[in-house]
Amino acid sequence: MLALVDGNNFYCSCERVFQPRLKNRPVVVLSNNDGCAIARSDEAKALGIKMGAPWFKIRHLEEEAGLVALSANFALYGDMSDRMMTLAAGLGHMQEVYSIDESFIDLSGIPGDLVRRARTIRRRIHQWIGIPTCIGIGPTKTLAKLANAIAKSAERKPGSYPAHHAQICHLGACSPQELQALLQATEVGDVWGVGRKIGAQLRAQGVHTALDLQRMSPAAAKAGWSVVLEKTVRELNGVPCIEFEDEPPAKQQIACTRSFGQPITELHDLQEAITEFACRAAEKLRKQRSHTGQIMAFIRTSPFREKDPQYSRSASIPLPTPTSDSAHITQAANAILKHIYRPGFKYAKAGVMLMDLQPATRQQLTLDLDNDMPENRTRLMQAMDEVNQRFGRGTLHLASAGTAGRHRAWSMKQERLSSGFTTDWGGLLCVNNDLLP
Ligand SMILES: [Mg+2]
Missing domain, CATH: 3.30.1490.100 (DNA polymerase, Y-family, little finger domain)
Structure with a gap:
């Protein structure tokens, strides 16, 4: 079994740890030079703000809806990521850090109730560093990714999936009927590795859900699309095809x-x-x-x-x-x-x-x-x-x-940058005495 541990709305969550005023408010984090939204809190998503929305187009929501926009603070996110990864690693024997907020954990040979174990790690990450996560478990990377997406949706959009899958979803522990129902409720474009373009092509061929894709023959996937999609089909059927890489391959450039x-x-x-x-x-x-x-x-x-x-x-x-x-x-x-x-x-x-x-x-x-x-x-x-x-x-x-540091003529525009709370002595969080009980 494999687990995928993923930070929810990671950049926004990092900012919220140190600025509680941002809780329950729509928050976006802007790309370099304050260009467009690269992370959105659930409240910002609910306002209809799309990933990559240019700042000048959503700026009016500052006044109208209390939107808060922040410049990306990658020093902070990188440091919080390190801390989160260290805790997530406690879930199993090996870890593959897949992105700044996602890691796969190899659970093979771990005895006992995996959901309980995942719940403990999830609680620990939240308590020790303040980042909410979702954990998906499955026999292959593609199924662990899917489980994670289900865990997230079940939490954020009640009714999209059965509520007991919220936050932690273990596809390996589902009955065949239950797994089938979950795959049927998932759009084919939401399967890891499918993407928008291939998703549209698949739908045109009558493959609408993850279940349809799972039932496709691997040979047809290879002939009609690629070896990559063939692997996806096999992985959906529980056959591991994508290797676990605890040491990322060296970059070519x-x-x-x-x-x-x-x-x-x-x-x-x-x-x-x-x-x-x-x-x-x-x-x-x-x-x-x-x-x-x-x-x-x-x-x-x-x-x-x-x-x-x-x-x-x-x-x-x-x-x-x-x-x-x-x-x-x-x-x-x-x-x-x-x-x-x-x-x-x-x-x-x-x-x-x-x-x-x-x-x-x-x-x-x-x-x-x-x-x-x-x-x-x-x-x-x-x-x-x-x-x-x-x-x-x-x-x-x-x-x-x-x-001249940040004042060099070419320096990035970061007008809304939060402090380096965990990476800079000068940026330590100050607690206002008046707010103490
Ligand atoms: Mg994430």
């Missing part, structure tokens, strides 16, 4: 790209931004213990500012020696920038991509009499990562990334 808080024109500002993006990407690279052999950078104007002159250009260069050294990667990215930069444009976005990734254990060196010993550079980078992890991102950084 790593990118860091951002839109700026406001258009920028100066090479100097772009250099700061490119430096920061290159350093972020390098940090991710070191985390997965890889080196990069090829670096790409791009800059572009905004296609939405149609009246402005448009410019978009990227270039890439190979590195003489594959590296994960922030300084070397930044040097290369800035060399590209100098080459592709043209004055007179309002730049809206830039990015750095690291390609040709290879394990850091395999190293081809050249005799370089001017440079430091490579081991020293590796230790320097390690020290930098450790300091930044302990004291917060940007504590140690390359000077070319600029020294």
Whole structure:
């Protein structure tokens, strides 16, 4: 058996832990530069706010319905995620962290009542860190995902599924008739891995529910669609086809790209931004213990500012020696920038991509009499990562990334950012004395 533990409305729930005034109110979290809604509380969903709704289109609900919008505070969400994952891991032997708020847990060999065990973990996560979760249990990943969706719906929309499945749903413990009824009540598009496009194609062929899909022959799924859908059909029938990955595979390329808080024109500002993006990407690279052999950078104007002159250009260069050294990667990215930069444009976005990734254990060196010993550079980078992890991102950084912090010309727009409650001493929650009993 597998369990899927998933934080409910995760970003909104993180904000609510530290700002109880947000409870029972419609809340949305906005994407970078306060662009559009990327998380919604149940109350916000009830107002009809769609995922990805642009802020300017829902802004009127602030006055009309008491909507609260917040800038995404990823430092906070990442830290809360770590804490949630640590507690969720207690459910079984192995954990696969699937996304910031979801993890699969391998329950094989766990004796006793799994629902009771899940309830204990759920209560513990809520009590210790304040995040509400739902837990789905099933014999395959697809069924565990489905169980989780059922647990969520049964809680949020009473009547959609039998009430005893709310919060925790164990499909492995259902009778065949019960399982059949649950699959029949689930739209085919809500099955993990189906998605909107294939969902529409399936419906056109008369496959409307998860039960219809379960009864399809795997061969027909493969012939009509893909191996992926074939696996989905088998998984719905309880045959595991999607592997459990307790160690995520190393990425083949790593990118860091951002839109700026406001258009920028100066090479100097772009250099700061490119430096920061290159350093972020390098940090991710070191985390997965890889080196990069090829670096790409791009800059572009905004296609939405149609009246402005448009410019978009990227270039890439190979590195003489594959590296994960922030300084070397930044040097290369800035060399590209100098080459592709043209004055007179309002730049809206830039990015750095690291390609040709290879394990850091395999190293081809050249005799370089001017440079430091490579081991020293590796230790320097390690020290930098450790300091930044302990004291917060940007504590140690390359000077070319600029020294004005959030006030750099290109910095993200985050007008509604909450405090770094768990990641920054200055952001600790202050309790007003007047509110104490
Ligand atoms: Mg979630």
